[in-house]
Amino acid sequence: MIKAGGCWKHLIFGLCLSASSLGLSASGLAMNAEAQDLGAIEQAISAVLAEYGASEHPTTYVGASVALRLSDDRTITVVAGDADREADIEMRTDHRLLGGSMGKTFVAAALMALVEDGRVALDERAAQYLGGQDWFDPLPNAAEVTLEQLLNHSSGIPIDYFETEPIREALRLSAVENRDFAGHGLTHQDLLRPLGGLEPLFEPGEAFHYSDANYTIIAFVVEHISGQTLEAFVDERFIQPLGLTETERQRREMPRLTAAYMHQRFQQTFPGVPTKAGEYERLTYDPAFEWGGGGWVFTARDLARWGDAWFSGEALSDEYLDLMRASLNHHGAADNDWSYGIGLQWQETGDGLERWYHGGYDPGSIGKVEYRPADDVTLAIMFNTVDIRYERIGDAIWNAVLPLLESD
Structure with a gap:
């Protein structure tokens, strides 16, 4: 509205x-x-x-929720399709969807807020805060990796934790036997234990490899330094001040959470999770496996508001936005010429301008939030259907609305 x-x-x-x-x-x-x-x-x-x-x-x-936040802070919200097809519930603007890895922006923001407060530095090693713990020390490059290298995925950690058998089995049991991770006896530390002893892909800082493990380690650092849970710190520092009233940590059961639909090709990644990965207001699996790798739910309107604050520098000062952008890992044409910095991705558009963004998916949900600095406009697109071609829809929306903004 x-x-x-x-x-x-x-x-x-x-x-x-x-x-x-x-x-x-x-x-x-x-x-x-x-x-x-x-x-x-x-x-x-x-x-x-x-x-x-x-x-x-x-x-x-199945369903789509879109929000476009303009340079004057007006927001346009549009929905289409169904929040739950079988229950005949149409998508509404107040429906919420899982944000997946878009929640990494909150984890990065939390660490950068501590940097801004002078309580930690990006070039410090994670081992300074987490060393000596039995789950941390065996991790690849644990003794040498810095916080910045974790934030821009240059740690050398070779795989993601949900690619390991213990976590895949816990996810399967959460769906098949309705056993949540906590009920299965798993802690957030246990997410990382299966990575212990693996050979790193490269020395810290030498290359790029995306892994949720990097941000889960950052989440532990945030909690260690702040003395708060990750959820409480993010809520106090960002969610409440920005008025993100429909944004919170994801849980299996949540009001106005859409159903979730997953293509069969993703069942190898998420074994045991059915193609309908969630009924209306209840997921068939425990989303706690993501934790520091993402883990928030949004309305599209809230996501656009947060994306505008994060990518434009409102959430932190311009000095720290410059730090986040300066940390970019650059890639080649095989990676569509995109780069990853601290909680943000960068790419040049077809017309030679730039976009700052982050995408994310969970079983049955996928989306992207993107900021165009030349127009000072933010677009959030969220779908309750995992289809890896969803970015085409976002690009088509940009192509449709940018001419109208220019004539506004």
Whole structure:
């Protein structure tokens, strides 16, 4: 919901009365013109979702939630499809979806907030805070890796923990036998134990390899230094001040959480999790396996608000935004020319501009939040269907709305 044209207007089904019927002043007419501009953008987003949601399209979804946050802080929200197809529940703007690795932005923000406070430095070794613990010392490069190298995935850790058999089995049991990780006797430390003793891919800082393990180690550092849980620190430092009222740590059962649908090809990665990975407001598996690797739920509106704050530098000072961007690991054409910094990804657009973003997925949910600094606009796209071609929808939305923003 936004206030436009002198009345509350729902961006899907709402209707505002005309300015003349309300006897509005000149300023009221200007507001109504703004509403018309927002309506054109809304229609453009809806048209893209309708095209890609058609059953004959190779990239399809069950439900979609999209939010576009403009440079003047107005936000357009558009939804399509179903929150739960079998239960006949249509997607609404207040429905929430799992953010997957987009939650890494919160983990990075927490560590960078401690850097900003002068309580830790990026070039310090993780072992300074975690060394001597039986789960940490056997990890690849544990004695040498710095916090910055963990944050930009240059630690040399060779695989992700959900690729190991103990964690895969715990995930399977959570789905098949309804046993949560805690009930299975697993702690957050146990997520990392299966990586102990593995040979590193490379020396710290020499290359790039993405792994949730890097951010789980950072989460432990945040808790060690702050004396708070990761959840409490992020909530106090970012979620509450920014008014992200629909954002919280993910749990198996949550109000207004959409159902989750997973393509069969992902069942090798997540054994035991069915293709319908969650009913409405209840997942079939325990999402606690992600923890420091992501682990928050959002509405698209909240995600766009957070993405705007994180990528534009509002969440921290410009000095620390520069640090995050300076830490980029650069890649080649085989990686679509994208780079990973501290809780952010960078890529040059086709027209020579830049975008800062982060994507993420969990079994049955996928999305991306992207900031275009040239336009000071943030787009959040979230789907309750895992399809690796979802980024095409995001690019199509950008192509549809950017011309309208230029004429606004």
